Amino acid sequence: MNETTIWDAAGLDTDGPGLREDVPVAEARPADPCRVAWPTRVGLDTVYAVSAFPITLTFFVLVVTGLALSVGLAVVVGGVLILPLTVYVARGHAFFERLRLRGMMRWAAPTPAYVRPPAGSGFWRRSLTPLRDPQSWLDVLWSLVGLVTGTLAFSVAVAWWAGAVGGLTYWFWQRFIPESPDEHGLAWVLGIGDTRTAESWVNLAAGAVLALTLPLALRGVALLHGRLAGALLCSRAELQQQVVRVESGRAAARAAEATSMRRLERDIHDGPQQRLVRLTMDLGRARHRIGEDPEAAAVLIDGALEQARATVSELRALSRGVAPPLLVDRGLRAAIEEMLVQSPVPVHANLDIPDGLPPHVETAAYFVVAEALTNVAKHSGARTATVTVVPVGDRLHVAVADDGTGGAHLAKGLGLAGLRQRLDAADGTFSLDSPEGGPTLVVATLPLVASTLDRP
Known part of the structure; x- marks a missing residue:
């Protein structure tokens, strides 16, 4: 190649x-894992927005009830135990919402690491540990404020779908509406006319506008609800991942430095150090023979020069491991x-x-x-x-x-x-x-x- x-x-x-x-x-x-075909995106946003209201309403009622009972019964043992139970209900809501973010919004939605009691902890410590976890209270907050964006998402999705489908099909089911001289439609209000034909055209135009803006409206409310959920339920997980990555990076740096030092020490001992020892010995023998046998001394000196060149080459190679x-x-x-x-x-x-x-x-x-x-x-x-x-x-x-x-x-x-x-x-x-x-x-x-x- x-x-x-x-x-x-x-x-x-x-x-x-x-x-x-x-x-x-x-x-x-x-690659963007959230990028899907627009019909699929509209369908996922619709399901996500419409299902947001019943889910958030259910957990809102459970969490508010649990908080009220725990405060009202705080003077007795049962009230103290209701609060951790309420926190676990909020955690369940958070877990389910993360699944919805992954499946419908196609986001990563990582789960943060919750505080766990030490091994061998007693009953009270295990029961009250969730109250020490900041993420637990973010889950409780989501169960309370998620109802606001969930209601908005549900309302917009139902209204847009009903207006788009109803307006585009009004010409068909208009015939089944009984006529009344005392009732006027949208066309009459707009001053276009009071006939069924005018009413059909007005509703058709309104339905077309709503149908064209439907993907944008659904995407907007889905992002509003999803971003709030992600901020409360996943932001700490992302920070925890960054901390873990930094810690693992530092551990890798220490391991890499230790490995490099061991390899450098081994290579110096096995290579240049041995050659320098031999070089010293050859020069010593050459010194003793230079007067008695100059030719043999010259051979030893030539060998020493080769050893010196080889040592320099090895040291150059080893120096590549040092900045x-x-x-x-x-x-x-x-x-x-x-x-x-x-x-x-x-x-x-x-x-x-x-x-x-x-x-x-x-x-x-x-x-x-x-x-x-x-x-x-x-x-x-x-x-x-x-x-x-x-x-x-x-x-x-x-x-x-x-x-x-x-x-x-x-x-x-x-x-x-x-x-x-x-x-x-x-x-x-x-x-x-x-x-x-x-x-x-x-x-x-x-x-x-x-x-x-x-x-x-």
Whole structure:
């Protein structure tokens, strides 16, 4: 597969600094799971809006009754226990509403983690723990205020459907309405006339207007009800997920750092350290023989020179695991350009790196390119490679492709697996596409701006 085919598969344009507009990139333009055909959307919005009123009314009555009983009976033991029971009823309502958001609104609607009593807790602690959970009270609040938007959604949906269907079919069932000289219709009120024909045309026009605006009206009330539900029932879950992601990222950073240090220590011990020991021994023997046997000493010195060259090469290879001073002093572009100059495989570069990147983003992007090019030189047998670093929306898109034999896998070594850990720590993503026979494509994305949760 040639270079053009490789980058067509990645959705990148090798002729310019950005992305091709005709090829979607999964990370840059995620598919919208909420996008459905408009007839399906109208049907889902109708069911969601019409069912909102009976559901919210039922739980409103249950929760208000429970709150009133718990307050009225607060002086007795039963009143104290009614309040947690009421909270559990509100949780049930919240759980059911999240199911409706996922099924009808096609939203993620994550469920927050509720506070749980410690293992072995007594009866009273287990019973009163829900009262300590902020999400429980948000569920209670939803059971109270959801009736307002639920009633509005139900009213608008029924009114629009009735007006649209009734107006469009008025010409048909008008004949079954008995005539009365004392009653006047909408046409008479508008001054168009008092005949059945005029009345049919007016109702037909009104029905057509309502039918055309029906999807917008249903979408509006469904979004109003759904957004309120999402804010009260799912916002804490999204915050909890961000916290978990940050904590897992920090854990991944510590694991990646520990793995890198262990590998560096092992490689130094097994490689340069052993060569330096042998170099010292060879130079010592050469020193003793230089007077007695200059030719043998010259052979030892030649061997020592080979050991020194091999040690320098190994140290260069190991230094790729440490951020170079050039990256710190002059930034990511200069560091990558220097790396490309030293690459034994010809590399085509497409660099459009913005200024002011966070240091951890620059470091992670540098190591993605460094590790990928190292694998290209050592294992791929590639003739050419392509490195692309461009901004895509609010993320930095890093991709390295080669026309080698492929077969790379995360389980085959610590390099690529360590990259994924490093990217997890930087809130990035990592993907590898390397079928047997090639080509290989490594793609990573990183946020252009550090998350507020990542800052101390």
